[in-house]
Amino acid sequence: MGCQQSQVAPTIHPVFHSREDSDIYWLNLAFRDKSEQTIIRPHELESYLRDPPPQDVDRKLRNRILGSLIGLALGDALGAHVEFRPHQYMVEHPVTDLEGGGTWGLQKGQFTDDTSMALCLAISLIINCDFNLYDQLVRYKWWYKHGYMSSTGQCFDIGSSTRQAINEFERRQHQFAQKNEIRLEDLDLNTGEQIFQNFDVYCGKNDAAGNGALMRLAPVPLFFHRDAKTAVKYSGLSAKTTHGDQKVYDACRFYGALIVAAIRGESKENLLHRDFYEKHQDWFGTTPLHDDVKEIIAGSYKKENGYADGIKGKGYVIDSLKAALWAFWSDGDSFENGVLAAVNLGDDADTTAAIYGQLAGAYYGYKGIRSDWTKQIYAEKFIQCLSKWIVYQGEMWLQQKPSTVIPPKQKF
Numbered sequence: 001m002g003c004q005q006s007q008v009a010p011t012i013h014p015v016f017h018s019r020e021d022s023d024i025y026w027l028n029l030a031f032r033d034k035s036e037q038t039i040i041r042p043h044e045l046e047s048y049l050r051d052p053p054p055q056d057v058d059r060k061l062r063n064r065i066l067g068s069l070i071g072l073a074l075g076d077a078l079g080a081h082v083e084f085r086p087h088q089y090m091v092e093h094p095v096t097d098l099e100g101g102g103t104w105g106l107q108k109g110q111f112t113d114d115t116s117m118a119l120c121l122a123i124s125l126i127i128n129c130d131f132n133l134y135d136q137l138v139r140y141k142w143w144y145k146h147g148y149m150s151s152t153g154q155c156f157d158i159g160s161s162t163r164q165a166i167n168e169f170e171r172r173q174h175q176f177a178q179k180n181e182i183r184l185e186d187l188d189l190n191t192g193e194q195i196f197q198n199f200d201v202y203c204g205k206n207d208a209a210g211n212g213a214l215m216r217l218a219p220v221p222l223f224f225h226r227d228a229k230t231a232v233k234y235s236g237l238s239a240k241t242t243h244g245d246q247k248v249y250d251a252c253r254f255y256g257a258l259i260v261a262a263i264r265g266e267s268k269e270n271l272l273h274r275d276f277y278e279k280h281q282d283w284f285g286t287t288p289l290h291d292d293v294k295e296i297i298a299g300s301y302k303k304e305n306g307y308a309d310g311i312k313g314k315g316y317v318i319d320s321l322k323a324a325l326w327a328f329w330s331d332g333d334s335f336e337n338g339v340l341a342a343v344n345l346g347d348d349a350d351t352t353a354a355i356y357g358q359l360a361g362a363y364y365g366y367k368g369i370r371s372d373w374t375k376q377i378y379a380e381k382f383i384q385c386l387s388k389w390i391v392y393q394g395e396m397w398l399q400q401k402p403s404t405v406i407p408p409k410q411k412f
């Protein structure tokens with residue numbers, strides 16, 4: 001299924017003309033009008049899609065990578081219209097299918113911040129063919145300010161820690177421009193340049209312990225899965241641009257490791273085994289996981305009675321991790337069962353389901369997800385094309401292994 005499109009595309013006004021000649025220029029910020037008022041939305045970009053160069057694509061791998069991205073978007077879209085509804089409401093009005101309206105008044109299949117941020121992260125990895133935290137923040141800022149990668153063209157759903165971090169990033173950009181005599185308008189350009197390696201990218205507050213980094217995580221383990229140690233390290237670091245709490249860092253390291261293991265075809269029994277951390281110790285380096293994450297690995301989410309036994313779809317990262325794993329553990333080998341169980345916990349329904357979808361989608365694969373649902377996801381062709389680029393560029397990264405400079409991490 002090629003993603004080359006033949007229909008006539010509307011004129012677009014890319015902000016960064018220097019990148020226009022590449023196969024993936026369409027992944028950068030672009031507007032419909034010269035006055036830069038109306039952004040080009042993901043479904044409109046479907047007219048510009050280009051496949052990566054021909055190669056022998058490992059179909060199994062592609063099925064899992066696409067499954068994880070689509071699983072994330074589908075969980076988000078299934079839960080969006082009931083976001084913030086308490087559990088009791090869900091007991092009385094359980095979600096059984098994709099629906100529009102509700103909390104955000106979206107159309108059926110449209111997604112929220114979880115997927116928009118994950119797409120920003122995926123695109124950053126693809127365009128840079130590397131892990132560039134500064135560039136990741138630039139794209140989150142585009143989403144916040146211009147609606148880049150939004151399903152509606154606007155940023156309408158943003159967590160408080162993420163908002164604070166992006167505002168802080170912008171403040172630091174201004175300071176950085178003054179200090180280094182760079183024009184403000186050039187700060188989002190050529191983000192791979194050496195000067196940006198001196199930028200303090202850790203904009204998350206030390207006590208920011210929400211689920212806003214875990215909800216967007218998947219592209220990191222999907223891109224770096226061939227090198228598990230790097231995948232786990234970058235999974236943790238990807239959180240720290242917006243969330244500085246160690247529990248977030250470690251929840252993302254652990255969940256990144258699970259997604260890598262799922263892509264590699266490990267059994268569910270192995271993934272959910274209490275010895276998973278010990279058995280993959282070499283993936284985690286020398287910094288031990290936080291005790292609250294270790295408790296989850298030991299099986300604190302394995303509760304037959306779900307919500308009644310303390311499983312909650314709340315915004316705190318430990319609650320979210322626990323809830324997503326509970327849904328995976330109890331789904332009876334059905335993505336549909338698990339994603340609906342995650343949504344029907346209530347509260348932060350879209351995010352619990354998006355977190356579940358990242359792992360379950362990698363495990364069951366795209367083909368294991370209901371096709372009548374996947375077809376309805378907003379900009380599904382665009383996400384399909386991105387997943388091909390993740391497979392292709394991830395392999396390129398492995399062959400070239402750039403000597404990425406990561407700014408020193410904060411001490412906990």
Ligand SMILES: [Mg+2]
Pocket residue numbers: 076112113114157350351
């Ligand atoms: Mg959301």
